[in-house]
Amino acid sequence: MNDIHPIPVEGGFVGLISVYVNVVVVVFGAIVGSFLNVVIVRWPKEQSIVKPRSACPHCGRMIAWYDNIPVVSFVVLRARCRHCGGPISWRYPLVELLTAAFSLLMFHRFVGDVQHPSPGQVGAYLLYLGFVAGLVAITFIDLEHYLIPDLVTLTSIPIGILGVWAVEQVPGVPTDVRGSVIGALIGGGSLYLMRLIYQLIRKDEGMGLGDVKMMAMIGTFLGPHPALVFVIFVSSFLGSVAGITMMALKGKDLKYALPFGPFLAVGAIVYLLWGFRHAARLLPLEPFVRGIGLG
Numbered sequence: 001m002n003d004i005h006p007i008p009v010e011g012g013f014v015g016l017i018s019v020y021v022n023v024v025v026v027v028f029g030a031i032v033g034s035f036l037n038v039v040i041v042r043w044p045k046e047q048s049i050v051k052p053r054s055a056c057p058h059c060g061r062m063i064a065w066y067d068n069i070p071v072v073s074f075v076v077l078r079a080r081c082r083h084c085g086g087p088i089s090w091r092y093p094l095v096e097l098l099t100a101a102f103s104l105l106m107f108h109r110f111v112g113d114v115q116h117p118s119p120g121q122v123g124a125y126l127l128y129l130g131f132v133a134g135l136v137a138i139t140f141i142d143l144e145h146y147l148i149p150d151l152v153t154l155t156s157i158p159i160g161i162l163g164v165w166a167v168e169q170v171p172g173v174p175t176d177v178r179g180s181v182i183g184a185l186i187g188g189g190s191l192y193l194m195r196l197i198y199q200l201i202r203k204d205e206g207m208g209l210g211d212v213k214m215m216a217m218i219g220t221f222l223g224p225h226p227a228l229v230f231v232i233f234v235s236s237f238l239g240s241v242a243g244i245t246m247m248a249l250k251g252k253d254l255k256y257a258l259p260f261g262p263f264l265a266v267g268a269i270v271y272l273l274w275g276f277r278h279a280a281r282l283l284p285l286e287p288f289v290r291g292i293g294l295g
Ligand SMILES: [Zn+2]
Pocket: 056, 057, 058, 059, 060, 061, 081, 082, 083, 084, 085, 086
């Protein structure tokens, strides 16, 4: 008889740790989303994103910490200010929920064993959560103001190159430091070229320089190939579908109706979560890319 029971590896306690880790990752994402909301509201007004504390836009009263809990407070307060009853935008819980979901997706994208994540895997998770968080902020600012903040795009490029350099060995990281630098140059360069061609043909502004810098940011985190072709293809396709739908519904000129940043963001996130596995097969450019030394 063997009286010594082996320590159970599966089930009970270990399962509880997994649940705990996942909850922490989701809550962390929601807190990042809450910070993004501050950036989304204050950046276009050129206000500090650090202070003062948030206030109700209707009555100006400071928002107490217990009324500022991501998602929860929105539900508890039923989308109304506690003091004046003014409406709270649906964008707050939406950004928090989106970022919480991306946090969980990025965590499982880079961390294989939830029980024993390596420092490199956690670093890759944080780096790419930061990237996606930047894309979320850009999306909501561009939708409302037709502007893409340099604060996000230009700051992300050096951070991205250094970050990729630090975690390039981690499985699943889409590029290495060389690819990151080349991706920034080709990403920005290719969109700048598209902008020039558009200006020559249409004789107007067309795409903004913000889109060019955003594409440089995307290239930094995803590398040059097959990411950039994939992102340009997906975003142009989605942008065209949305533009045509808008024209049909509202009869607007599509040129002024839609910012391009949100579509680039969706293209980049789709690549990061799914496309990286399939893009090379979907886009038969391998011989050309290897020919010019990018593959
Ligand atoms: Zn109020």
